[in-house]
Amino acid sequence: MELPLYQRRHHMLCYLTKLGTKLYQIRLQCKEEFRYTQHRMITKRQLGIGFMGMSIFITVGAFAIDWWRSSNLQAFTPLIGPVQIAALAGAALLFFVGLTLLPLGDRPA
């Protein structure tokens, strides 16, 4: 199976930067280093999904706080305040960024 581009790049860079040492050592070191750096890292796609999940959480939270306050104060106000607007704008931006990260696939975050 062919390695993804970023992994091939890593291999190439690893070998190039270690020129001058014995070939046997190079191979061992690079394999170990590669194994270490790629050890169950979060990927760009996972990060994107995380961003999108957070944006949904923020959106729900921005409205839930009104619900929570109204149940405490017995005075529900359906108006969206400036902080909520900022939170919703931030959530929309986060969702968009998350969406754009999805195509980057398994590259490390």
Add this chain to the structure above:
Amino acid sequence: MKPKSVISGTSIWHGLPGLFIGAALLIFTFYLLIYGLFAASLLSFPFDYDQGEGFELVDTIMLSRGELPYQDINKYPFYSSNYPPVFHLAVVPLVWVFGPEYWTGRLVSLIGTLITAAAIGYAVQRSTRRWWLSSLAGLAFLASNYVYHVGPLFRQHMFMVMFETLAIVMLVIVTEKEEKEGKSWNKGLLVVMLFLFLAGYTKQLAYATVAAAFIFLFLRNPKRAVKWAVPFALVVSVTFLLINLATDGYWLTNTITANVNPFIPGQAIGLFQQWFNLHTVLIFAASIFALYQLYFERLSAYAIWYVIAVINAVTAGKWGAGESYFVTAIAAASILTGIAFGRVLNWGDRRGVVTGVLTTLFVTLLFLVQADKVFHMPTDTPSLELIAQLLDKPTETFIAPQTSCSDPRPEEEIKYVDAAGVGLLGRRPDAGDIEAGNRISDWVSKGDSPAFSEDAGFNLRVNREVITNPTQLLNLYNNGKVDISQMLAMITERRFDTVIFRAQFYPPPILEAIGENYDTVDLIEMNGFVYCVLVPRSPANG
């Protein structure tokens, strides 16, 4: 063979970067000098320069005696602190040796700020191997108006930023070493945890940096991040519980409950606008580089730290918060900017002499623009005034003294200019301010009791007990966590021989009681603030 004109042109090309680099270094070194002048003035000023400094000194004095400053504010002397103890503990040895002096904490804070700048420079140097760029990154941090204002104060904020910066820089060193050598370096990571712990126990605001560090660890290795997060949380929690037990629960009330303050959106928006206007180059460079890392390479710890710090700066909109809440973001931005510019310079160098020179000019020009953005300097000596004139900048500012308890006063000439606008911080205190502080202290010494004073310095000056911590009292009052009946009784019985107001940051019933029982006898201006001295109303006047 190249024609002669081209050869001489090439030598000019080679000279230009040095000229621009020299100019940028000169200007930022000038800011460092300005910083030193301000710090020196503060070190010799024996009263509160910023409201709250004196209470930090009181915390330090209490800790130096082995007492914890998290107390029952309902009981005389109604004192309690809302900040964790690490900064004060660092000052304690100086207080043991030199006594309760303001310069002790200011010196520690100043050293912390300089260490932060050095850590920023080191972080950039590791990545770029260009000493002048590393120097500019560290100096750009020190040149920030906010760092200038807060750095030499007896406040714990910059000490927290120092630990935050050391933690993130160390985190980068650890992860790079681990990836290079292909094995874990747990001792290094333990040092990171120690710095994070100290940052959090210097000031609560460091939670954002703790979050950034663990997010970074999680992205690199989720399992390992969890493995370290659990014991870290355990140590933090156990420490918290132990202090809470030792203070009968007043630690929780004073450091957590009292900090739940109302959020003022206008204040947050205004501060964000000001932060952006003052640090435009740093913000643009850091943001673009963070975005580049997000899409084209792995996110660095610095990028994550920067983003989290910017988001956390929203809390600057809380009542009682301010510009200092942006300093962590400025530290992160300075590092990212330095590394980003290093990449640009490397890119330029790879494309030949002309591109290399042009990129150097571009980078240094951006630093010069940043230097202009944050312009601030005192102009209280002929030489400084001349420098301001030569730079085509104003040489004075006209603002009215701030007052809460007297008629508004006319504008006065202030020999200090600041792109952030001249407020209370930044101008150098002078002999007149010291004389004003002594006059207020004289009022305290005329009475037999300690003064009910909004600044701690006047009581400390005449060796009297410090009565209450007004902003902490107000925070607790607003959260319904204080019983002021004993305090009110003492005020209505006129048991305090002197009351000193600054901004009147007391709960309204306290202010009403003082208004009914005390009369203003003197108005004294110190550091651009009108202090009102009140004494008990004579029985003849009710």
